[in-house]
Amino acid sequence: MNIDDAVTGHTLSDIPKLRILLSIPAAEFNAFIPAATRTALDELGHVTSIAPSDLQSPGAFARAAFDADVFITAWGFPKLDADRLSLAPNLRCVIHAASSLHALVSDDFWATGIPVSQAGAAMAPAVAELSLAFTLNLLRRINRLDHGLRNGETWDGTRNIRRAREICGARIGVVGASRTGRRYIQACQALGADVRIYDPYVQESDPLAALSTDLESLFATSDVIAVHAPSTPETTGLIGASHLALLPDGAGFINTARSTIVDMDALYTEVSSGRLDAALDVFDLEPLPADDRWRSLPNALLTPHLGGATANSRRRAGLIVVDELRRFLGGLPMEHALTRTDLEKMG
Incomplete structure (x- = not known):
């Protein structure tokens, strides 16, 4: 009009x-x-x-x-x-x-x-797209493969990491059906992913209600978790060590929202052990210090809070x-x- x-x-x-x-x-x-x-x-x-x-x-x-x-x-x-x-x-x-x-x-x-x-x-399409790029990267182990070839690992040694997966049929868990979360969900579904969500504000009349589950079940059944919730008093510390421990071995964790939603110490413990991979655009301390612990992990993919930019x-x-x-x-x-x-x- x-x-x-x-x-x-x-x-x-x-x-x-x-x-x-x-x-x-x-x-x-x-x-x-x-x-x-x-x-x-x-x-x-x-x-x-x-x-x-x-x-x-x-x-x-x-x-x-x-x-x-x-x-x-x-x-x-x-x-x-x-x-x-x-x-x-x-x-x-x-x-x-x-x-x-x-x-x-x-x-x-x-x-x-x-x-x-x-x-x-x-910014929603841009952040959702970065989250999708992170998802594909973690499923296909691109950051681990690249790191291996660039840092002295043998050809066969690099090829011998945990087997990659395709997004079609992958179980994707989304924390937060925000504007960005919904764009991300649409993109993952278009590529054949099996998506489930946790968002207590999703109404029964919402088409996404059929995908809803509790937070513990979401973590226990997902190959990749992507965080798209807002940073509010209610979501501060929402994801803790007990949730991360539920993720299957080799799963990926993505955060393009805010670090306050996640126990970052617990996440670091899981990722540094090699059990989980992570892709992060947000951190507790920004700019990320040159000697920050996250920078040294070959299975952590990092970007400097530019998801929406x-x-x-x-x-x-x-x-x-x-x-x-x-x-x-x-x-x-x-x-x-x-x-x-x-x-x-x-x-």
Whole structure:
């Protein structure tokens, strides 16, 4: 539906332009806001672009925010507490170009009733794809084979590792039927995997309900476990040593969500023993230190928390921002708006 058509008696050209504070870290600005996206924003409002690092002092924030109707934010933007909100008296809407809002909003912000939206949906396909790549890698033992050939193992010795498996028919367990989890599930099923899930929030009417099981059964019957749950107080420490011990010998464990969900010491014990393989995009300490214990394991595949950071996902996030702004300007509900209750269930 055209936004112009949705606004009774008005077109966007009839509505006064908003004053927009666009604050994206300099290193990511062009990825989120390429030329075409910036042109679209300029058509919707008077845009002032200032990096979050330049808004940290109250004075700098006040000068940039005082006249702004809309904040477009990303990582590093100052937390919107009572003091900051008092410096932005005209603020009517916040659109977060990234995913998690926990570092941005506050009790004071929710009390204002100002609508807030985020572009986390842009990252779901990218994270799901990395998780799928990890799955194929662990099933086919690619990281172990590569490590063996590069580090002095004989040809026959490398070929003699535990036999690889195909994803068709593999038993895949998914912890968390999130946006990302659902994309991952679809991808695995398309390749013939037998998928089961653990997510206490899946309703009986949900098509995924037929795949649901308890956490212990999921671990005991899976060739690969992939974590796609949010990081919340409820999920902190959700996966412990007792769950990991249930995984069959040679199984794989994937985490592209948050390390707080897993007992990382228990996971390290299992992986360093050689019983399990792991593929990790998230860690307790980031950046991962050069001498970190995980770096030395040949059966641990590691990436530096970049699951959602593809060129495609960044462009999608910028387009979501533009679309949300158009909807707000046209008097329509934003598609990715969140409430305080929503945020309590999200990472």
